Amino acid sequence: MRIDVQVVSKSFGGFRALHDVTLVVPQGSLTALLGPSGSGKSTLLRIIAGLETPDSGSVLIDGKDVTAAKVQDRCIGFVFQHYAAFAHMSVRENVAFGLRIRKRPKAEVRERVDELLDLVGLRKWAGQRPDQLSGGQRQRMALARALAVAPRVLLLDEPFGALDANVRTELRRWLRRLHDEQHVTTVLVTHDQEEALDVADTIAVMNTAEIQQVGSPRDVYDKPATEFVMGFLGPVSRIGGRLVRPHDVTVSLAAAPGAIEAVVSRVVHLGFEVRIELELLDGEVARAQLTRAQTDELGLGPGDIVYVKSPAPEVALTL
């Protein structure tokens, strides 16, 4: 189900959360809303869900205007950062909730819940209470619960934010696999650019109430539309007035036209790659990323004077 957000604005008291935001979420895609806290991404998600109402603009799901529709009527699935598990119900009862509300026959409910519990790997825990589960398990339960009513759209609000790093990575992969199987239009809110790059088909980068760029992971990383997008998606250095990715910086011992003089302040060996921290002549601090081979070839050490250059304009961002 395709989602259309049209010129949506929202303020909370004096704080402007969204300003004239327009976005199209293609049917069946997994779109990430990526941005720092306060960028408006959660607000946008909640407006799509119906948990907040926009001050102006409209939301369409599958071509139908749902702006005025209550959250109960939108047939969406929502997964919260802190699970929002029904603490007094078992895992099975949690997952069955949406179906029981719709007064489905018991046999159908049982069958569907079993199917979902198998899908998320929680069948053995069906009778337990949420507080007896780990964070990752609770979130999988929350996903199963959201999927139980076959929602048209699945919305996830920083779903892995409260989990340990390794659980996060595991669940992230698992979500992608699930999406590949189920093909439900999914929108994921995250502040973690690695997560967005790893999981999403489309990334919408947001900052201070606006969408700065929408594109594939490759597009937003390699062809950032703004300085902010470039800086948010990965590390950047400013060399000669241009923003450059560390792995795009060329370091040489000989002066060359367009190269800037710099002093090596640190050489950090990070396993297979080497990070060179530099202090440029104009006072800026920059980083270059080289392979071990390149570093050895140049024989770099702290205090050395080198000449750094950003690559041809179509790769770096010129402002």
Added chain:
Amino acid sequence: MRISRRATLSLRAVALLYLTLLLLLPLAVVFARTFEHGIAAAWGWMTTPAAISAFWLTVLVAVIAVPLNTIFGIGCALVLVRGRRRGRALLDALLDLPFLVSPVIIGLALILVYGENGWFGKWFADHGISIIYAVPGIVIATIFVSLPFVVREVAPVLIEVGDAQEQAAATLGASSWQTFWRVTLPSIRWGVAYGVVLTTARALGEIGAVLVVSSNVAGSTLTLPLLVYQRSSQIGSQSITSAYAAATELAVMSLVVLLAMTLLGPRRREAQ
């Protein structure tokens, strides 16, 4: 802090002595005095027609007041915690009033409003309903004094639990009523239970306001606490013993309440 053994023991002794003198001694005396002349005599005093009707009147008043205050309390807590900001401070302050105002003043207030010459009293009198000096007055007085307990117990629990579960229920299609019944209410059940126990204790033991609004006629408007008062005010050792008998009934009821409080107490903040 590591306190010396001596200091620990002295503190313990002081605390326990204080508690014994203040709490246990009086309780012991009540029971001793009640059964001073034998169990049969005590039982006799507890089963006089006046005593029996006093008991049932007390129970009746509680049975009316407690559910009303519970429903009000849950609703009020929801408004306080989940509702709009406006008027919240006022509501909060109003809920403190039954605690701050002396029961006697409450009784006076009710007479001024619902008594024969009171603001609404005339209307009731014209329709042949008597509030003051009759059971309805006792009920209203009891409702007033036991009003805030459920709200005050449920509100913190509501805050602690948060509204994420309720939002989740909404996304799953539950209407407001379904969400309240299936999600909110179960999450606050221990707070409600404890609040109900406190309300019941207050309702059973109310005397100050009821002293003022009741006509103290045995058999119709005499509650158990009023019976104790009446019997103690009469001269003669028989009366005192009969007063103790009624007091023992109340004490036993309150020990049951105390047991409920102790069992429910630890559970009430469990928000999981």
Added chain:
Amino acid sequence: MLYLSVIVLIPLAAVAAKAFSGGLGSFWDAISNPVALQALAVTLGASLLVGAIGAVMGTVVAWVLVRDSFPGKRLVNALIDLPFALPTIVVGLTLLALYGPDSPFGVHLAYTRAAVLIALLFVTLPFVVRSVQPVLIELDPDVEEAAASLGASNTTTFRRIVLPALRPAILSGAALAFARSVGEIGSLVLIVGKVQIASIVIFADIESDAPQAAAALSVMLLTVSLVVLLVLRRVGGRVAH
């Protein structure tokens, strides 16, 4: 909201109305008669004293319940709630039994101010204890250990570290105890004798068909106790509800 109004707001407004129904002059007369004034003074004095004693003893009891352990502690802890559960008239009766003419110990305190104090201390016991206990439990033992490692004696640690942390809770409990004492009647009505207690005087006024005097004294009592409470809250800081 309607429920609240019918039950609470309107009746209290009626009291205020009645108090001034004879005009400001007669309100003043009712207030300034010696019995009323004495009742106010005695009641407020007793309530403040109860607040103070309750604060100290309540803190001691809370301390013992949290930091000490002995057989039967759980039972003692449960008993703290007894004053909340026991009807006040029963409290009054037992005090009459203990300290009245029939006293088993030959102590005849009934009908004196001492008896009033004891009754009020009974009734207000749980306020300070239950207010202080949770704060004591939450106290970080690390802070006290840090003080000790820096050379502070137990008394110093208590005075400078523990007590300040407990102060809001103690004051909050004491304020509740004060408020309760000011309005208390059930436990006092049997043992008060000639001691002038405001709530008893109000009761007497109602019974002797002087509702205006009763209302005037009520308004006075409420106003003064509200002022004291506000001062206590300002001094102590509000503990979260």
